[in-house]
Amino acid sequence: MSGIPRPETVAPYRLQQLAELLPAALAGGDAEVTGVTHSSGSVRPGDLYAALPGANRHGAEFIADAARSGAVAVLTNPAGRDAALAAGLPVLVADDPRAVLGAAAAAIYGDPSRRLTMIGVTGTAGKTSTSYLVEAGLRAAGLVTGLVGTVETRIGDLVVKSVRTTPEATDLQAILAAGLQRGVRAVVMEVSSHALVMGRADGIRFAAGGYTNFGQDHLDFHPTSEEYFAAKARLFDGRSAVEVLNYDDPAVMRLCRDKTVTFSAAGDPSATWRASDISPSAFGQRFLAHGPDGLVVETGVALPGLHNVANALLALALLVAVGVDPAVAGRGIADCRGVPGRLEQVLVPGDVLGVVDYAHKPNAIVAALAALRELANARGGRLICVIGAGGDRDKGKRPLMGAAAAQGADLVIITDDNPRTEDPAIVRAAVRSGAEEAATASKIAEVAGRRAAIDEAVRMAVAGDVIAVLGKGNEQGQEVNGEVLPFDDRIELAAALEGRP
Numbered sequence: 010m011s012g013i014p015r016p017e018t019v020a021p022y023r024l025q026q027l028a029e030l031l032p033a034a035l036a037g038g039d040a041e042v043t044g045v046t047h048s049s050g051s052v053r054p055g056d057l058y059a060a061l062p063g064a065n066r067h068g069a070e071f072i073a074d075a076a077r078s079g080a081v082a083v084l085t086n087p088a089g090r091d092a093a094l095a096a097g098l099p100v101l102v103a104d105d106p107r108a109v110l111g112a113a114a115a116a117i118y119g120d121p122s123r124r125l126t127m128i129g130v131t132g133t134a135g136k137t138s139t140s141y142l143v144e145a146g147l148r149a150a151g152l153v154t155g156l157v158g159t160v161e162t163r164i165g166d167l168v169v170k171s172v173r174t175t176p177e178a179t180d181l182q183a184i185l186a187a188g189l190q191r192g193v194r195a196v197v198m199e200v201s202s203h204a205l206v207m208g209r210a211d212g213i214r215f216a217a218g219g220y221t222n223f224g225q226d227h228l229d230f231h232p233t234s235e236e237y238f239a240a241k242a243r244l245f246d247g248r249s250a251v252e253v254l255n256y257d258d259p260a261v262m263r264l265c266r267d268k269t270v271t272f273s274a275a276g277d278p279s280a281t282w283r284a285s286d287i288s289p290s291a292f293g294q295r296f297l298a299h300g301p302d303g304l305v306v307e308t309g310v311a312l313p314g315l316h317n318v319a320n321a322l323l324a325l326a327l328l329v330a331v332g333v334d335p336a337v338a339g340r341g342i343a344d345c346r347g348v349p350g351r352l353e354q355v356l357v358p359g360d361v362l363g364v365v366d367y368a369h370k371p372n373a374i375v376a377a378l379a380a381l382r383e384l385a386n387a388r389g390g391r392l393i394c395v396i397g398a399g400g401d402r403d404k405g406k407r408p409l410m411g412a413a414a415a416q417g418a419d420l421v422i423i424t425d426d427n428p429r430t431e432d433p434a435i436v437r438a439a440v441r442s443g444a445e446e447a448a449t450a451s452k453i454a455e456v457a458g459r460r461a462a463i464d465e466a467v468r469m470a471v472a473g474d475v476i477a478v479l480g481k482g483n484e485q486g487q488e489v490n491g492e493v494l495p496f497d498d499r500i501e502l503a504a505a506l507e508g509r510p
């Protein structure tokens with residue numbers, strides 16, 4: 010992955026030391042490494058190249074390339090051993106190299122997470138939003154911060170656009186080590202279920218870990234919903250010193266133990282943290298957070314919807330768990346100016362309100378449309394929803410997404426998201442089948458092409474209406490057959506609204 014920050018200096022680390030640390034056997038001699046990558050295209054001189062067996066290829070195919078770019082050693086499984094030796098490189102052989110990669114990368118980069126306050130956030134929806142709120146609280150406390158997640162990776166003032174939500178362990182440990190060298194003291198990161206299964210966060214000890222909620226997603230990757238749940242549960246397998254769970258979500262609460270901290274946006278008094286006195290403020294809301302020992306914190310969130318109260322409450326609980334002063338944390342969260350592409354208003358003057366949101370799973374669509382319903386009611390208008398589903402991703406969630414949209418909005422326009430390698434008409438039909446089960450056909454339309462669908466929503470809108478374009482949020486491209494074409498819902502919706510008579 011290019012663009013990932015690396016530490017400027019790394020003390021050389023001997024392979025023999027790694028062989029003693031890991032369940033891995035050394036062959037072909039010893040070497041000193043000063044970095045590690047899993048991607049042949051990102052090799053730097055002095056690197057250990059982790060040649061991993063994958064779903065598509067074996068990284069061993071690229072050992073010669075890696076050597077030409079300056080890799081001085083290889084970590085691989087028995088199948089990759091000979092290719093490494095043939096390239097003249099010493100090789101560490103592990104039965105499951107992914108399972109040891111986190112520990113290896115942490116060792117090579119000097120175990121950076123031990124010197125940082127690490128906060129991890131998992132859950133089906135709300136990880137990015139909660140992470141931004143946590144980061145705002147850490148900054149309010151005067152800390153130099155890092156943030157790793159879907160939208161971007163930030164260490165101090167260095168900002169890199171993210172390729173995935175949770176980077177591979179190699180990149181992650183490099184980011185943390187680079188952060189330390191730039192004065193970062195606390196890092197908040199999204200920990201995706203893919204990451205937990207693939208060991209991307211191995212080697213990290215979290216001061217606190219939070220769980221937003223559990224719904225349906227990623228069943229293209231996790232064989233069953235139970236395995237998806239088990240993947241997320243790994244953040245709470247002892248690697249998080251304080252565990253913070255959503256009291257309002259019974260699935261999440263299956264992980265509750267004696268010392269677990271809980272939060273309830275619904276205001277349940279049995280939770281460690283609960284919200285009360287929620288009142289609207291501009292495009293957001295203020296509320297009181299009641300914590301342990303009678304603690305009351307005035308806070309808020311610059312976004313609408315009960316789900317954003319939940320995100321803010323979780324952020325507060327995590328911040329207090331790692332020692333931030335509650336009042337400072339509450340102020341920092343309330344002052345955070347929103348999250349890119351999450352209920353983001355499209356600022357075009359006029360009598361129709363355009364909002365772009367990243368809801369691309371059923372529980373997120375329910376939450377986003379509930380928040381926007383309140384706004385539409387206040388304006389005396391209808392709620393029009395433009396929605397599609399991503400190709401080459403969980404097929405089972407498509408009808409559920411259609412149903413959630415049809416139940417939550419007055420008019421639904423079903424269109425394309427990222428088709429990837431799929432026929433967009435087939436993806437639309439799956440979304441539509443769910444929508445038609447849930448609502449009368451008269452409120453459902455299907456428009457091929459996302460731009461055309463956004464134009465159609467604007468054409469249908471009358472004064473007071475709210476148009477919600479869901480699913481792509483801050484994404485700036487649309488992936489079609491391996492090509493990413495420029496496309497930004499915020500720009501498209503603004504252009505369509507500006508052209509409104």
Ligand SMILES: CC(=O)N[C@H]1[C@@H](OP(=O)(O)OP(=O)(O)OC[C@H]2O[C@@H](n3ccc(=O)[nH]c3=O)[C@H](O)[C@@H]2O)O[C@H](CO)[C@@H](O)[C@@H]1O[C@H](C)C(=O)N[C@@H](C)C(=O)N[C@H](CCC(=O)O)C(=O)O
Pocket residue numbers: 047048049050060061062063064065066067068069071159172173174175176177201202203204230
């Ligand atoms: C399902 C999944 O996560 N797969 C990841 C996995 O792929 P893989 O094991 O199948 O790898 P592969 O393509 O067979 O290649 C094997 C090895 O050869 C290496 N290689 C390959 C080609 C080459 O030229 N040079 C090279 O070194 C690869 O780096 C890899 O280590 O390891 C690859 C290397 O890191 C990742 O790129 C790939 O992410 C794919 C692209 C992906 O789309 N992942 C998504 C689904 C993902 O991780 N999403 C989560 C959750 C999102 C969210 O809900 O927020 C995320 O954290 O982003």
Ligand SMILES: Nc1ncnc2c1ncn2[C@@H]1O[C@H](COP(=O)(O)OP(=O)(O)OP(=O)(O)O)[C@@H](O)[C@H]1O
Pocket residue numbers: 132133134135136137138139159174199221222316317319320350351352366367368369372373374376377482
């Ligand atoms: N706590 C929540 N409960 C339910 N839905 C939420 C919650 N927070 C956010 N959402 C919805 O989910 C969408 C994605 O939010 P966010 O990006 O914060 O989640 P995420 O877990 O990081 O998602 P992803 O895994 O896709 O990166 C939002 O745009 C909103 O529609």
Ligand SMILES: N[C@H](CCC[C@H](N)C(=O)O)C(=O)O
Pocket residue numbers: 159174369398399400402426427480481484
């Ligand atoms: N991180 C998410 C992004 C999905 C965004 C949505 N626009 C889609 O294409 O499905 C995933 O990989 O599932």
Ligand SMILES: [Mg+2]
Pocket residue numbers: 136137158159160174199
């Ligand atoms: Mg995210």
